[in-house]
Amino acid sequence: MAYVTFPADKPADFVAIGRLCIDLNANEINRPMEETVSFTKYVGGSPANICIGMSRFGMKCDFIGKVADDQMGRFITGYLQRNGIETSHLAVDKTGAVTGLAFTEIKSPTDCSILMYRDNVADLKLQPDEVSESAIAGAKLLLISGTALAQSPSREAVMQALNYAKKHGVVVAFDVDYRPYTWKSAEETAVYYNLAAEKCDIIIGTREEFDMMERFEANPEKDDRITAAKWFDYDAKIVIIKHGKEGSIAYTKDGSSHRARSFPAKVIKTFGAGDSYAAGFLYGLMKGWTIEKSMEFGSAAACIVISSHSCSDAMPTVAQVEDYIARSNRGEITAS
Ligand SMILES: Nc1ncnc2c1ncn2[C@@H]1O[C@H](COP(=O)(O)OP(=O)(O)OP(=O)(O)O)[C@@H](O)[C@H]1O
Numbered sequence: 001m002a003y004v005t006f007p008a009d010k011p012a013d014f015v016a017i018g019r020l021c022i023d024l025n026a027n028e029i030n031r032p033m034e035e036t037v038s039f040t041k042y043v044g045g046s047p048a049n050i051c052i053g054m055s056r057f058g059m060k061c062d063f064i065g066k067v068a069d070d071q072m073g074r075f076i077t078g079y080l081q082r083n084g085i086e087t088s089h090l091a092v093d094k095t096g097a098v099t100g101l102a103f104t105e106i107k108s109p110t111d112c113s114i115l116m117y118r119d120n121v122a123d124l125k126l127q128p129d130e131v132s133e134s135a136i137a138g139a140k141l142l143l144i145s146g147t148a149l150a151q152s153p154s155r156e157a158v159m160q161a162l163n164y165a166k167k168h169g170v171v172v173a174f175d176v177d178y179r180p181y182t183w184k185s186a187e188e189t190a191v192y193y194n195l196a197a198e199k200c201d202i203i204i205g206t207r208e209e210f211d212m213m214e215r216f217e218a219n220p221e222k223d224d225r226i227t228a229a230k231w232f233d234y235d236a237k238i239v240i241i242k243h244g245k246e247g248s249i250a251y252t253k254d255g256s257s258h259r260a261r262s263f264p265a266k267v268i269k270t271f272g273a274g275d276s277y278a279a280g281f282l283y284g285l286m287k288g289w290t291i292e293k294s295m296e297f298g299s300a301a302a303c304i305v306i307s308s309h310s311c312s313d314a315m316p317t318v319a320q321v322e323d324y325i326a327r328s329n330r331g332e333i334t335a336s
Pocket residue numbers: 206242243244245246247248261262263264265267270271272273274275277298299300302303306
């Protein structure tokens with residue numbers, strides 16, 4: 001059963017809007033940041049990672065965002081281009097804003113953190129009039145990501161993108177992607193996340209992210225079913241709640257639920273799991289697969305990324321994900 005119907009006659013498959021930044025991932029893993037001396041530079045930011053993932057899967061992708069007018073901004077644009085992503089809808093900041101940096105600390109496979117440098121970043125300066133209506137009208141699926149709602153004018157740019165998507169019958173997916181930095185308060189976060197989520201067809205978040213959105217509501221048991229049910233009174237058709245290694249659960253508007261286990265993985269670091277899961281799941285859905293098969297594909301894509309050093313660069317191809325599922329089913333992959 002198709003829970004979401006994607007428009008057929010569009011020149012592009014997928015357009016994402018929001019954060020583009022740099023990940024500097026520690027080369028010396030299993031060490032605190034204080035003792036780390038070298039890092040490898042990658043393109044980062046959740047929506048950028050998801051877009052790169054979709055492109056690796058063979059989807060025709062476009063990105064709407066803003067980069068700094070510096071070497072880092074040009075590195076990001078070039079990387080997207082080399083990955084086959086349309087970059088003509090990227091604005092270039094002219095106010096002296098910088099590229100956001102995410103230094104990753106990998107103390108152990110389960111103890112990872114991100115040290116952010118996000119003052120005066122270009123991605124949050126995207127203006128509503130820099131959001132291309134034709135880019136959104138020309139895609140089957142728009143992905144928005146929560147961090148872009150943290151500040152104006154990026155917040156209004158995302159709301160504008162949602163308006164264009166509604167006007168042109170584009171399916172909207174929302175990855176909650178809650179990162180505490182750049183938000184001023186938990187109340188502000190909940191207000192804007194809820195405003196955006198009301199307009200989305202597919203909502204994907206972790207249990208903790210939905211807890212944060214439910215700040216003004218009663219769900220004392222943190223019941224996933226109660227969390228999901230609210231959104232079916234708005235535009236949602238699918239709500240996915242992720243539980244890390246415990247897997248994920250999708251609720252659909254018809255009242256059914258669909259569970260996905262996680263696969264074993266030799267984990268290097270856990271960040272990037274959510275982005276690769278989202279890319280894999282959305283790819284499956286766009287291919288017309290069942291919810292279960294799409295979730296399984298996303299879960300296996302996540303394992304490939306968390307077993308690798310980077311997020312963006314490690315995004316797998318379809319063949320790599322299929323191979324991971326097959327090897328796991330044959331018992332050839334064990335957890336770390
Ligand atoms: N340790 C793990 N082993 C195997 N699979 C995992 C592990 N951690 C996460 N996953 C897979 O990735 C999916 C998404 O992970 P998670 O719930 O941690 O999302 P997230 O918190 O958004 O990720 P991120 O750390 O990128 O922000 C899970 O549903 C699961 O399939």
